[in-house]
Amino acid sequence: MAAVIPAVTKISSRIIRILGCNPGCFTLQGTNTYIVGTGKRRILVDTGDADVPQYINHLKSVLKHENIDLAHIIITHWHHDHIGGLADVLNLKEKTGHAQIWKYPTSEERDLNLKVNIENLKHNQELSVEGATIRIIHTPGHTTDHIALHLLEDNAIFSGDCILGEGTAVFEDLFDYMNSLEAILEQKPLVIYPGHGNVINDPEERIRYYISHRMEREMQILETLNNNRQQAFTEEELVKIIYIDTPVKLHKAAEHSVHLHLQKLKREDKVTNINDRWRLNDNIAF
Template structure:
């Protein structure tokens, strides 16, 4: 069982974690939001979900107790449990009146809440507040607009939903996601502060596990198709054969992941698709 995450935790001299108080199947104990810096004007990373008064009260209390104003608010990606609480945070007007909101543009187009002063980020852009330098790294895969933030002073990465404190992440594009994991690995971070779950103190091991896990899943899918060359499968059949011990409530997410693996394999010319059914591509010589 994962260690319980308190509502508010001082993780280092320059990082305060405020739990989003929105527990769920996909959010674990809730969305982790982070206040970064050491001076009066600091940075908030992610804003939790909408209409969660408990989170807003905790955030307000920290800002007041520490005498903090927000200079910047960074959104790791467009999902509601990271972006949804933005207007509620901005309603803390005495603490957010100077705050600029930032996110990376989404390929599909962004639906920005009315009244939210959102500016778009660029890959490699850097931001400075007292005690903290944050570098933006575009890490698509989970979503097209996903970013992680590299805290230079601690060689730490705020990983959003690219790396979680427990379990594995879902993604929209597996090819991009694997590249993003490698991008984070290249930083060789000392610690990862995830969007959900506890702090990751051995990032190298975690990233290697993620890469191995995805490669293992791909091979499981291939093995079924190779051993049943004349048969065609849909995603649900493959999920039932591969995710035998997975709770029913998580099978839809598993089905989505299998679909993304199949699309990657289709691009690699390892499988063929016929009317939403999948089969091993016998013309491919690599097994």
């Protein structure tokens, strides 16, 4: 069982974690939000979900007792459990009303109905407050607008939903997601502060596990196609061959995973899809 995350944790002299108080199957114990910096004006990373008074009360209490105003609010991606609480946070006007709000632009047309001005972040952009310099790393895959934040002073990464404190993450695009994992690995972080779950103190080991877990499934798909080069398979047929130890009731979820793997392999010019059936390209040798 994962260690219980307190509502408020002073992780270090420059990081305070405030739990979003929105537990669930996908949010685990809740969304982790972070106040970063050492001076009066600091950065808030993510805002939790909408209509969670318990979270707003904890945030208000921390801002008051630590004598903090927010200079910046950075949203890691558009999912409601990370951006939904923005309006409620901004209602704490004395402490948050003058903050600049930042998010990486999304390629999807989504009406988030936020009615506030949000500045567009850029890859490698830096935002600074006293005691903290944050560099933005665009890490698409979970969503197109997903970012990780590199806290330069501590060589720490705020990973959003790209890497979780427990279990593995879901994603929309596996090709982009794998590249994003490699991009985070290249930073050689000493610690990862995830969007859900506890602090990750073995970043390299965790990231390499994420990568190897996905590559293992990919190899199973490639081997199946390689062993049957004269055939082409539907995604459902591949699931029945590869997921032999998985209960049938979970096969639809497995199909989605196989679909994302095949889309990645297609972008790498390793497989071809004809009439919803997949085969290995002739130029791919094992």
